[in-house]
Amino acid sequence: EFKENTSIVVFGASGDLSKKKTFPALFGLFREGFLDPSCKIIGYARSKLSDEDLKEKIKPHLKKPNGDKDDEKVEQFLQLVSYISGPYDQDEGYHALLKVLEEYESANSIERPHRLFYLALPPSAFVSVCTQIKKLVYAEHGETRVVVEKPFGHDLQSFRDMQKDLAPLFREDELFRIDHYLGKEMVKNLVLMRFANTFLNAAWNKENIENIQISFKEPFGTEGRGGYFDEIGIIRDVMQNHLLQVLTLLTMERPVSYDAESIRDEKVRVLKAFAPIDHNDILVGQYGKSEDGSKPGYLDDDTVDPNSKCVTFAALGFKIQNERWDGVPIVMRAGKALNEGKVEIRVQFKGVPSGIFSDISRNELVMRIQPDEAIYLKCNSKTPGLSTASRVTELDLTYARRYKNFWIPEAYESLIKDVMTGDHSNFVRDDELDVSWKLFTPLLKYLEGPDAPTPEGYAYGSRGPKNLTQYLESHKYAFENGG
Numbered sequence: 001e002f003k004e005n006t007s008i009v010v011f012g013a014s015g016d017l018s019k020k021k022t023f024p025a026l027f028g029l030f031r032e033g034f035l036d037p038s039c040k041i042i043g044y045a046r047s048k049l050s051d052e053d054l055k056e057k058i059k060p061h062l063k064k065p066n067g068d069k070d071d072e073k074v075e076q077f078l079q080l081v082s083y084i085s086g087p088y089d090q091d092e093g094y095h096a097l098l099k100v101l102e103e104y105e106s107a108n109s110i111e112r113p114h115r116l117f118y119l120a121l122p123p124s125a126f127v128s129v130c131t132q133i134k135k136l137v138y139a140e141h142g143e144t145r146v147v148v149e150k151p152f153g154h155d156l157q158s159f160r161d162m163q164k165d166l167a168p169l170f171r172e173d174e175l176f177r178i179d180h181y182l183g184k185e186m187v188k189n190l191v192l193m194r195f196a197n198t199f200l201n202a203a204w205n206k207e208n209i210e211n212i213q214i215s216f217k218e219p220f221g222t223e224g225r226g227g228y229f230d231e232i233g234i235i236r237d238v239m240q241n242h243l244l245q246v247l248t249l250l251t252m253e254r255p256v257s258y259d260a261e262s263i264r265d266e267k268v269r270v271l272k273a274f275a276p277i278d279h280n281d282i283l284v285g286q287y288g289k290s291e292d293g294s295k296p297g298y299l300d301d302d303t304v305d306p307n308s309k310c311v312t313f314a315a316l317g318f319k320i321q322n323e324r325w326d327g328v329p330i331v332m333r334a335g336k337a338l339n340e341g342k343v344e345i346r347v348q349f350k351g352v353p354s355g356i357f358s359d360i361s362r363n364e365l366v367m368r369i370q371p372d373e374a375i376y377l378k379c380n381s382k383t384p385g386l387s388t389a390s391r392v393t394e395l396d397l398t399y400a401r402r403y404k405n406f407w408i409p410e411a412y413e414s415l416i417k418d419v420m421t422g423d424h425s426n427f428v429r430d431d432e433l434d435v436s437w438k439l440f441t442p443l444l445k446y447l448e449g450p451d452a453p454t455p456e457g458y459a460y461g462s463r464g465p466k467n468l469t470q471y472l473e474s475h476k477y478a479f480e481n482g483g
């Protein structure tokens with residue numbers, strides 16, 4: 001266990017990620033009793049701030065899960081927090097940091113220091129910060145844990161270059177690569193749902209499944225970060241990482257045990273069975289103004305190249321060439337500036353043999369990752385009463401109803417707790433990234449090369465490109481009410 005007397009250093013403490021995610025997650029763990037009340041939290045960044053300035057910055061983001069304030073807890077939490085201003089790539093700030101760490105450790109008579117370094121920083125800073133950590137503040141006689149966040153490279157080569165620089169500094173078990181989707185409650189439930197339920201496990205194959213869909217919809221565009229997004233696109237932003245993680249957990253074989261290495265071994269194994277993404281089996285889009293003209297199109301952003309073919313919507317067809325999945329169409333789709341915000345998995349089962357019933361719908365298992373976690377299974381049932389007609393109904397596990405009094409942790413809360421206890425199950429291993437970049441890099445090169453297709457336009461706030469319905473149908477998806 002790596003829980004008591006930990007020092008947590010948040011690099012990039014004055015930035016957006018730490019303000020919105022890292023500190024609130026640490027607070028959430030503190031509030032719920034999962035953070036040692038004698039731990040030490042040190043913010044580190046270049047900005048010249050006082051301890052108080054940092055606290056004022058993060059305070060508005062520290063809330064209860066329902067959004068209410070919790071003044072007493074917030075004050076207790078903020079007492080653990082202090083700040084150091086320093087450069088990322090030079091020794092001076094790290095000397096100051098070491099002094100604070102050592103003072104804390106000796107005041108608490110800690111013989112084996114536990115130091116957790118959270119890099120809430122852009123990847124361009126990863127290597128220099130990691131080099132400095134190793135050189136000056138690494139816990140030689142204790143535990144060092146380093147947390148980094150995507151993007152882990154821009155393509156296969158840049159990922160490998162970064163890895164080449166980081167690998168000599170830290171052991172793989174000291175590095176925690178966050179993909180925050182792996183910390184989401186419903187994503188964490190996938191292994192359990194699949195492998196702890198005989199009926200699901202038995203039907204989880206090409207004999208019974210007609211198609212799989214993973215969809216990510218966001219109701220807002222790239223407002224304010226167009227310049228950044230233009231280099232990235234929706235595929236790198238959420239598909240190569242977040243949605244691929246979901247898909248891997250959904251399709252991997254049963255791990256030999258529930259431990260991190262067994263799970264990650266299976267993830268890598270199934271990824272290796274993915275066929276290359278067929279460039280003719282994709283649908284790409286870019287949003288324009290909303291129908292009423294009130295919302296800007298992607299190209300209206302001044303920071304974006306006016307001829308940009310950057311993809312803000314994509315649907316990609318996947319094929320897994322193994323015994324379980326051969327021939328099952330899998331569609332992953334993601335889009336910005338759509339009609340709603342929702343992330344869900346849909347698994348449609350094959351139809352029943354014809355004969356006794358007419359007009360029977362397929363079973364469909366829906367796992368809603370957000371908002372409002374839910375799992376429901378559409379099934380056919382007799383209409384109650386004297387009629388023998390069938391109707392589609394749902395076996396429904398909506399969390400808000402069934403698990404009323406449960407605390408559903410935020411993804412970052414869950415992941416930081418795992419870092420503290422040293423559980424790597426929900427972090428991305430280096431070889432996993434290698435295979436996933438191998439899978440996506442040719443597609444990205446094509447979409448960014450001279451033969452790139454022009455993305456199909458869609459209105460801000462719409463369901464996406466017009467061809468989506470036909471695209472999904474061609475992957476055997478059957479709509480009940482228009483999708």
Ligand code: BG6
Nearest residue numbers: 150180218237238242343370411
């Ligand atoms: C981030 C992407 O990784 O994930 C964002 O960079 C995206 O563009 C976000 O909005 C989605 O995460 P969540 O948890 O809000 O679904």
